[in-house]
Amino acid sequence: MKRIPEKKATFLLLTILSIVIAFHLLILTGLIPFEIVWGGRLKNTSGMVIFEIISIAINIAMLLVVCLHGGIIKSNVKPGLIKGFLWIMFFLFLLNTIGNLASNNIYEKVIFTPLTVLLAILSLNLAVSKTGRN
Incomplete structure (x- = not known):
């Protein structure tokens, strides 16, 4: 399988x-x-607020990991730790893909399943990259 250039994968993920x-x-x-x-499966607004805040926080954390890997944010975080988080992102996106496929909602199946597959591929691409500009 041909790999996506690292800069392109970083840009797409961000x-x-x-x-x-x-x-x-x-x-x-x-x-x-x-x-x-x-x-x-969410039945009320209070449940939605909790799930959405958690989702936003996780996505911001993943954005930060990609920024660290791409050298957009400079830090003393060890490259191995960043690579570990990229692997975690890959597995989370795989699990999310399975969840989307099992969804009762057609939007999640048709729109979000391919999106999470793409995010998994991009995360894997960075996780196995030899470089990382951090």
């Missing part, structure tokens, strides 16, 4: 994660109905 964060903020504000996420 772009998609930023869009995902914006999407979850729109759900949190009520501009997008929460029934289309979390497998359609």
Whole structure:
């Protein structure tokens, strides 16, 4: 399998994660109905708020990891630790893909399944990269 160039994978991950964060903020504000996420299993606004805040926090943390790996944010974090977090991201996106496939919501199956597959591939690409500009 041909690998995606590291800069391109970094750019795509940062772009998609930023869009995902914006999407979850729109759900949190009520501009997008929460029934289309979390497998359609959320039943009330208070449950949605908790899940959305957790989701936003996780996505921000992943954005930070990609920024550290790409050298966008300079730090003394060891490259091995960043690579470890990229592997965790890969496995989380794989699990998320399985969850999307099992969803009761057609939007999650049709739109978010391919998206999480792409995010998994991009995370794996960075996790196995030889470099990392941090």
